[in-house]
Amino acid sequence: MGAGSGLRADARAEEVGVLRDDAWLGTAPLTVVAGEPGSGRSTVLDRLAGELAGSATVLVLRLAELDRELPYGAVFRLLNQLEPGRADDPAGQPLRALIGRLATAPPRSPETAARVAKAVFPLLRARSPLVLLVDDAQWIDEETAFLLGSLVHHCSGDSRTSVVATLRLGAGDDVPGGAALRATFARLQAEGRARLRLLRPLSLAQSRSLLAGLVSARPNADLAGELHAAARGNPAALTALVRGYRAAGAMRIVDRTAYRAGWVEPPVATADHPLLRAVTEAGDGVREVAEAMAVLAPLGADAPALAASALGRDEAVVASALDRLVARRALVRRRDGGVRFRVPAVRDALLSRLGPYAWRSLAARAVNAVWDGEVTAPDDDFVLDRVAQAGALVDARRAAKELLEHGRRVLLTDGAKAERWLSAAVSRVTTPEERAGALLLLSGARALHLRQAEAGECARQVLRDHVAHLSPAQAQELSIVFITGLTARGELGELAEIAAGVSPVLPDDPGLAVINRAFALMMSGHWPEARDLLENGRDVWSGGNTVTADFGTMFLAGCGVVLGDSSQLFTLVAHPELWRSGHLPNHWFEQRRFEVDMLLQLGELQHTHRRMLDAGVTVEQLSGPDRFALSYLGGDWPEAMELARRTLLEGTDPARPMHNMMMHGAIRILGAQGWLARARSLAAEGRDLPMSHVVDHAEFTVLRKLGDDEGADELLFSAARSADRGGYLLGTEDLWADLARSALLRKNRREAEHWVNRSARTAMRLDTARAHLCHHLARAAVYRDPAAARRAVAIARERRDVPYETAMAFLWAGLAGHEPERSFTEAYELYGEVGAWFWRARLRKLLRDNGFPGPGRAETTSENERLLAILVAEGLTNRQLAVVLDASEKSVEGRLTRMFSRIGYGSRVELAAAILTGEYLS
Template identity: 35%
Template sequence: MSTLRLPLPHDDRHFVGYLSAARALSPSAVLLLDDLQRANRRTLEVLAGLQEPAVGTYCTPVQPGHAGLEHLARTVIALRPLARADSERLLAAMIEATPAPELVDDLHRCSRGRPSLLRLAVDAHRTGGSLRILDGTAHLAGTGTFSFPAPNHPVMQRLRLLGRAEWGVLKALTVLHPLGTAAEQMVADRLKMSAAELGEVLARLSPHLSRTAGTWRFRVPLVERCVREQLGPWERQDLSRSAVIALWDGTATCSDPSYLPERLIDAGRLVDTGRAATELLEAGRAAMVDNPSHSQRWLRAAARSHTDPATRATALALHAVVCGSRHDHRLAVESTAQVLRQCARLISPDLLQEIQVTRLIALAANRETAALHAIAEHGSGALPGSDGCRAVTAALALSLVGQWGQASRLLANTRTTWSSANNTTATYGELLHVETAVLSGRMAALDRLVKDPELLPLFRDPRHRLTTLTHLARILIGLGETARAEHLLSRHDGHSMPLSDADSALIGLRTGAWRPALRQSRLALADSVSVGQPIPHTALIHETTMALAAGGWLRRARAVIEQGRTNQAAVPHVLDLAEAELELVINRRERARHLLEHGLSSAARQNLMMITDDMWLRILLLCPSKSHTALAELKRIACRMGTGRTRRNYLLGRAIVCKDRGDQAVKVARDRGQPAEVAETLELVALHTGWGNTRLLREAYEIYGHLDALLPRARLRRLMAEQSIPVPGRAATVAETERLLAILVSEGLTNRELARVLQTTEKSVESRLTRLFQRAGYRSRVELAAAMMTGRYPGSPQPQT
């Protein structure tokens, strides 16, 4: 049966003719009529007399003006908003990608599950550039914008058709409703309505508004945002002026700390600009940690409107710092350059140092390596600020281009200068000194600050307390000391502090939460979140690569390494290790050995020791002739650094070379509580010492299963079969093997490459692919790859990367 959908005409007086014309177009069609709540009595009478089948929709609850609908309705079906799961499915279809959980939560919440509003939100984020798709997963980027719909958008048109009075009240309330009980009188005065008239309008707006404790609220947050955007410049300015005056003279109150600063910006010159600029500066400074997006906007507005040159310079500098903290690197480069060019002498020495650091990190994140090299090569002479400030800035530039030896010598030669300078210079100098020391294997300075962070001058500043703590914690996380990092944060705050995507990803990758950690990692690497701290940044690249490779996503793993090299990661030997381990996965042992030797030579030239223990352990496994040299190096590194990872690597190397039981290595690995490390330790002890083969291999196999590490599982199945160790779950094993093959195919591997990775023959690969295509119903590699990318392959959601 066909249908004919008709919106209710704007002029109901011509409804009969309108209906006749529609019926003539399609005599047998079922009529679908929208927005019947706008129908007048005559229209309802016509509809009641229809003999033909018709379906109408109208907004609920039914208002007195169109009560006839209840009499007209024969069957009422309440259309409830979408549940979150339904919104997720609809978003996936709209975006043609898998929406990240945070994206689903945000859009479902702001639209309250209304399909048309979900579409509006997707289009607005996509147009504004804030919707980002990485490896088939959609995310909201922190630096994008929300492109509001035009006035002729269908959603806006439906709201405007409510009526002139209703539209005016809605617009006014988008600005005034947070003022609570005062808002009604202000709206009535502005629209020249009596209290009774306003009450009638508000009653008709009940589908869109609700009232709680005397305060009107929009039922759907996205509707409020979109209606407010329809305000003309003068309307917005005048409404905001009324709100500011009411708050300043005490006739209204608002509990939302962001409300007044936003109204001050919108009111512009209609209020006291001097007072407004001062309050914006205070609000922006207070919100720098907890609400950086608002802080950035308020500080920029304060800088534009303040008349005092020194205060304006402070606002501009703080705005630049917030741009850096939000990872808005392009704007951070522009803002810091403006500060240094126009008002470097007007800001405090502490703030000048912060500006210098922000600029260098933003340049590194923006891949502006020429500018970084220029600062590093010219030294501290061409930089603004005191001698200490210039020394720390130059040392940071050197470190960001990988010249760690020169950075360390500069800091050592100027220590008296920068340590006695302002608090910010002394703190950044000390943190950079710690980082250079850790990279060369000297842990004393880090241990001292972890034990007592109050030795850092900025630790006593509330705005910088979290920054200094997380800086130390990131170094520990980069070294694999996740338990110490979490203890440090909880010890000084009483509870776990919120961490960035990069921090959470690295902890998750270490502790076995690979799926959410990979998603966070991909976002962090795309936004260069951790680029200012090379130790955790390169560790994140390494761990991300290993997790992706273990899951079979080999091309994606290689892309992460290539991205790290393109960005000129400041600790390149870690990338050599990551690439070598990837080559081992695909059974290219000679290429892996070459990369390891190259990385060790590079580290030796820079006097770097961090992560070289992992490299020596791989050399020990690959080159039996160098096993004693490698073991001696592992012992030296473990004695010098003393971390859990270096001690585990030495004990494991000793077990392999000396053929002891390896129980000490296993115990250290278990105590560290990092599943991938435990599984690798169990596997190597079982294979190279002959101790507890069956039990250890089975346990390693089970751990890899929890991690969804498909390639190590496949490798262990072959080893267990060779040693006649039963593999549990034959049916599950077949499904897992096919899933691994499907992933490798979706990664674009040829049959020859598949054979090398799976350590089988090309003929065997062809047979497996034929069975896979027949069982799954795919006709080509392209169809299979598409199914993997969209998560349609049975039992195999795509990796959250």
């Protein structure tokens, strides 16, 4: 949806409300609404006109710069609105003739102004109650401004006639009516007949609301903060920024949440807006000075002289241009004698319009001045950014040295800076050895900060052009980065060539070749083939360098987990000395991350925490999908969904199993909370993942909630077929149990027993708590086996730190006849811990239908309303609501009526907008 067409883009609702109430109460005959260019003055006037339309006559005068040229022009336009089509009416002719004579040779006297005002006022009073809205009053002609005081005097009292005018700050000083208008307003304000309302910059909350309406998504806090700061709360600048960010790909929407795409750096070009026009329409000379200051302003008091030198202008000329930019409110004077842009978005817009040579030239001027000691830089980062921008216009050797030094400094902490500086360094180095080193650093920076595709391209350059400068271990590391980059870009053809042993880029070392082929097979979803290749080539890769050997060990253990043999993983976790490159810090760290990743995929949360504690690995050091798994399993679902969205935003490799498992968990979270449309949308995004069985299985739970049993069963069978095709056992633990329960619903006992047997074999091979739990639950459901139910509950209690899976176990055990009251009650409490509102509602009904004690009325009402609001915002019809809530349509209609009456929203659209902006259910 384009900017400005969202559900809620009214960030000035409070101001409109105050003005409306003032107009109704007749607080003051004249109200001037003043604000910066782009502050929303016209928008406020439009909304006010709409608010007053039903209770008063509303006339709107929109003035433009040309209106200042015609004496009494505003009065003529007012008469045309008061008496449209009646210019020849004899009753109006004397007044028009009088104003016509005065316009030709206007005598400026209070008596004349009073005479005109007295003649005009009866026309206004005849329309009472009347509100006259004047937009851009700074363009009012001098004669009309002169008589305004007399007219407002007539409007005082009980005439119920008022004027609301907007005024642009920074305008009026250089126009004919400006002085008269200011003097008149000051006098009326002193008399209590006029008041001033400043449109202040939007607060952060207002900016978030406006953003949500513009993009039809909830803005992430970081994005909202960045745009709010760049626009300084100016609505026009904010709107232009949104358009610019979307056009540049600097903003992405994931699961109805808008995020900043970190790989697109400022300045982001913005569309034209009033703040920018204050610069671009001031003349070429002023604009060029503004552009120069966009680069040089951080140098403070030294910037004007440097700008004059760079532009070849006299310093006095530059100073005059700066004065004009300050008067136009584009720049603000600083205490140190320098200037800054009032709104950073204007600076960035000017930078984005600068030609490449002009930018390089200005940047070089700044760098050389700092290096020569002529000026003092505000910080190292300013100089380094200008060095990167200056290109060949500054000393290459010094530039390369500083860029490499500081690129290493921020390698782990600031990916954007590291990539920017190291990229510039690559083009400055002069020898092949230096270039190889710079490319290695750049590739590492990109890989560390999840720029896999770009890191892969760096690795390609090094492997193709500089492999002679690499050790075997470095060649192996870069080969993995290169193959990961191919996967991220979807280069399936080249990936297939590598898997077949053909590549003009990768080294031809036998050990490396086996590992690279196996990794390409894994990234292509061919896990059985990768496992067989690694097993058959063990002697080759295990006899190579330690890094290659450990990659082989890692990949073989990973294949085991995915295909149903966790023994190698648990051996490595128990005996870390089996790793051969553990003495290298980077590889030690990656080995621990691999162990944690695999344990989390198996649902071994307690084991994961112990391993992290023993190794000293923190949550912050894990990948996004692994951190998601920790939060999902541990029950912190808001954090889990934030991590899932950020991972999708960053484009983490979807070929990796944990990415697939993350999608599975995120879909289940949304479904359990009632966000059924969002869950299905996320499932559609994951339809083509290599391990599609986990996505199909997650979406099955959503269709079952919607009452689409046929579609749900088809997804179950699709998941089973997909898992069998790929040879996967990972992610099938509860798939077989759901297939068994589905067969029971279809009264096919023989099929149900088949799935129980599949479940038993999976539990035996994976040998994890989750796998055994799911098998016992399947057996309890199909055979009504009390012993199986007891064993399932015992395992679930040991996994109490995994609240959602434990709650589902209690639910299925209770439905299988195991201590129903206790099982349902405990499940209900655990669902509350994670916010699974759908399952809380289902459990309340189960408790009620079975005559068991349930929650109190207040809690029930509150949670029922919350779930209903979510489902309504998801666009469900009343019939669908009835299915999901297991109620009649009539009951649903009653609930909707009561909910809308209580929460104060008049329609489903308003409710959806309130949820979107966080005003409801935040």
